[in-house]
Structure formats: C-alpha cells, structure tokens
Amino acid sequence: MSFTNAPISRCLVYGLIGTSIAASLLDVKHYCYILVDTHLWRFHQTWRALIFQLCYTNSSEVLFAGMTLYHMRAIERFWGSRKYASFIIVTLMLTSILTPGILAFVLRPLTLGLFNYLPAGPTPVIFAVLAQYHAMVPHMYKYRLATSSSAPANGQVQGITFSNKSYIYMMAGQLALSQWPGSLLGALIGWFVGYSWRMEILPRSLTKWRLPGWMVGVRTQRRSEEFEGLRRRLEGEDASTATTSGAQTGEAGRRRTMGQQFMDTFRGAF
Secondary structure, eight states: OTTTTOHHHHHHHHHHHHHHHHHHHTTOGGGTSEEIIIIIIISOOTTHHHHTTSOOSSHHHHHHHHHHHHHTTHHHHHHOHHHHHHHHHHHHHHHHHHHHHHIIIIIHHHTTTSOOEEOOSOHHHHHHHHHHHHHHOOOSOEEEEESOOSOOSSSOOOEEEEETTHHHHHHHHHHHHTTTTHHHHHHHHHHHHHHHHHTTOSOHHHHSOOOOGGGGTOOHHHHHHHHHHHHHHHHHHHHHHHHHHHHHHHHHHHHHHHHHHHHHHHHHHO
16 A cells, blocks of 8 residues: 555566565676776676666665665655656666766776776666655654753754654665765766756756656546546536526526516505
C-alpha cells in the first residue's frame, strides 16, 4: 500500500535491489565502475558509461539509495507516472554522458590523473530526483536538537534545527560521500541536471518529451474519451438546471403579477 499510485518508484526500488544482488551473485561487479585510464583510454570500453548506473557494488549504498527513492515517491504522485518515468529516462541519459565526460576530459587532466575513478550506482539520478523533492515538497514540522545540557538564561534552547525532510537529505548525503570524490561528482551533476530540468534550462525537446502512455499503463485515448463524456454530461446537467431555474423564476413572476392585479382590484374598491 505504501507504493499506491507510484508504480515507477516501486520498479526503481525493486529493480535497484535486484540488479545489485544479481551483480554480486554473478560476480560481475567489476564491470560496473569506471577507471578512466584503463577502461576508457586503454581498452575503449565506452559501454561502461551506459551501465554504471544500473547497480551499486555494496549493500550500504543499496540500502540508502532504496530508502531515499522510497521516501521521494511523492514526486511521482505529483507528476504522474508518465512524466516521472520520462524524467528518469532523460536524466539517466544526460548523467550517463556528462558524469564520465566531465571526469575524463576536465577533472582528470586538472588533477594530473589523481581523479580517475567513477563508482557504480545511480547516485546522479537520485540527486536529480532529490532536486525536485527539495523544490516541490514542503516540510511538515521542525525540531531542534539541543547541543548543551545546561538551561539557557533567555529561555531559548541552543541547538541544531532539523525538519521532517532532514533524514532524507542525510541518506542522500551518505550516498554522495560513500565513495568520495567520484560519488560526490555524480551527486553534483545529478543535482545540476535536476534543477536545469525544473528551471527549463535544458532544451525544450527534452523537458517536454514523454513516454508513450501504454508503456506506463496509461491509456491516454480511453481516458480522454472518459473525460470528454464526463464534460458533456456536466454541461447537459448545467443546461437542464438553468432551464428549470428559469422556468421556476418565470412562473414565480407570473404569480406575483396576478397577485398584484388581485390586490389592485380590492384596493380600488376600498
């Protein structure tokens, strides 16, 4: 019941857990991360850029990623499954190109080869969704964690203020710092792509593109026909209501007119 109206979020969580377990059981985790000098420059394994976000290589990252995606399922309920799935696909495509590209062509040359490793996992996609969550979902309450046991003189407790969204940011922060600095690079690029989508900085062809409705179980033609039929019924009811009200008003007017004539008749007699 917790994934009600969020089938894409359910598929993401279950799929991430399943692919991570499968990579461990099949002993193929060494295909999931990227070493720029070895995999890209020496062996030209550019296909790794397309698969490095399919799974994580350790259980702690799987746990935090699954919990983060689960708590951000509200985005799918706001947008609908079709728009949310389209956003995930576009974000996955962009981050799969930008993250290895920036690492290989910018950061590795600037650091003289020290920054060479990109860990596996969909951290960029998760942070793109987190950017939407940060902008769209308001916090429900705040609380303060006291940093001192002594009673304050002015009556105000000194401490750190948190909200009900803080634990989600903490779990996402754990993902960003789990295999620093490569995971942090993916987090920053994902956040940038997510906000670029929201601020419509990306090309309009990307932000307005949508998956076919049948791929996410949405029957757009049938639903539009249902809405059209409902609109026509409502218009018919409004028209009949207006006609009935007009008839009643006219009848009441006629009754008042006959009454006035009757009173005028007796008033003339007196």
